[in-house]
Amino acid sequence: IGNKIIYFDTIDSTNNYSKRIAKDAAHGTVIISEEQSGGRGRLGRNWISPKGEGIWMSIVLKPDIPPTEGMKMTQIAAAAVCNAIRGVTGLEAFIKWPNDLVVNGKKVCGILTEMAGELTRIDYLIVGIGINANNESFLEEFQHIATSLAKEKGEKVDRKTLILHLLKEFEGLYEDYINQGTLEKTLAIIRNYSAVLGKSILVIRGEQQLKATVLGIDEEGLLEVKYEDGKRELLMSGEVSIRGE
Ligand code: BTN
Numbered sequence: 001i002g003n004k005i006i007y008f009d010t011i012d013s014t015n016n017y018s019k020r021i022a023k024d025a026a027h028g029t030v031i032i033s034e035e036q037s038g039g040r041g042r043l044g045r046n047w048i049s050p051k052g053e054g055i056w057m058s059i060v061l062k063p064d065i066p067p068t069e070g071m072k073m074t075q076i077a078a079a080a081v082c083n084a085i086r087g088v089t090g091l092e093a094f095i096k097w098p099n100d101l102v103v104n105g106k107k108v109c110g111i112l113t114e115m116a117g118e119l120t121r122i123d124y125l126i127v128g129i130g131i132n133a134n135n136e137s138f139l140e141e142f143q144h145i146a147t148s149l150a151k152e153k154g155e156k157v158d159r160k161t162l163i164l165h166l167l168k169e170f171e172g173l174y175e176d177y178i179n180q181g182t183l184e185k186t187l188a189i190i191r192n193y194s195a196v197l198g199k200s201i202l203v204i205r206g207e208q209q210l211k212a213t214v215l216g217i218d219e220e221g222l223l224e225v226k227y228e229d230g231k232r233e234l235l236m237s238g239e240v241s242i243r244g245e
Helices: 014-021 072-089 149-154 159-180 184-192
Strands: 005-008 030-033 055-061 093-096 100-103 108-115 124-131 200-205 208-217 223-227 232-235 242-243
Touching: 005 014, 014 030, 014 055, 014 108, 014 124, 030 093, 055 159, 072 093, 072 100, 072 108, 072 124, 072 159, 072 184, 093 108, 108 149, 159 184, 184 208, 200 223
Parallel strands: 005 030
Antiparallel strands: 030 055, 055 124, 093 100, 100 108, 108 124, 200 208, 200 242, 208 223, 223 232
C-alpha cells in the first residue's frame, strides 16, 4: 500500500480521480491532492478542502472479499488514522463510529469509502480520507463541530510524517484482516479509542432520530445499541448516522 503515490496540486476530488483510474490502477495506489475543488463527504455533502492545509487522499484497494465486507475498510482506515494521529501528534483522537475521528469532541477526520463491482465480487474499493491537519479557520457554521490537529495542538503538524505513519498503520491492519479473516487488531483499536462506547447517542435514520445507548461493537464491527424502549439492534455503517448528545 502506497508503493505508488499520485500527487496533485489540485483536483476535483481524490475519490473521483481514483474512480477514473481504478480499473488500471494497481492495488494500494494512493492519490493525494493539496486541494480539492469538489471534495465530497458522506450523504452527498461537500467536503471543504483548502489548499495546503489538510490531508486529502484516497487509497485504491482490490481485495478478494465479498462486497458485504467492503465497509470493513472504513473501520480499518478509522483505526489507522486514530493510531497515526496519536503516534505523530500525541493528541487524544477518538473514533466516532463508523467513520469520523474527533479530538476534544470536534471532528478532525472523515472517511468516505466507495465500492464498485457486482453482487458477489468487488472490482475495486476507494477509501477516501480527509484530515483537517493544519486548517486555521473554519466556516462559522462548522466552528463548533470541526477543528484541526494544529488548532488542538497549538502547532503545525508535518503532513508527510502523518501520511507515512497512516499508510504504515493501514497496511498492517489491512494485511492482518486479509490474512486472519477477522478484524481483531482493528477492533481492539476501535473499542479502545471509541468516542461512543457506553455513551448515549442519537441514531438518525432518514427522518427519524432515536435515542439509544451504545452497548458495544461486535466482531463484525457493527454497533450494538439499546433504545429507550429496551429494544436492541445491531447497526451497520452506512445505514445510519449517529450524533453525540
Ligand atoms: C465525511 O466525513 O463525510 C467523509 C469525508 C471524506 C473526505 C475525503 S477527502 C479525500 C477524499 N476525496 C473526497 O472527495 N472525499 C474524501
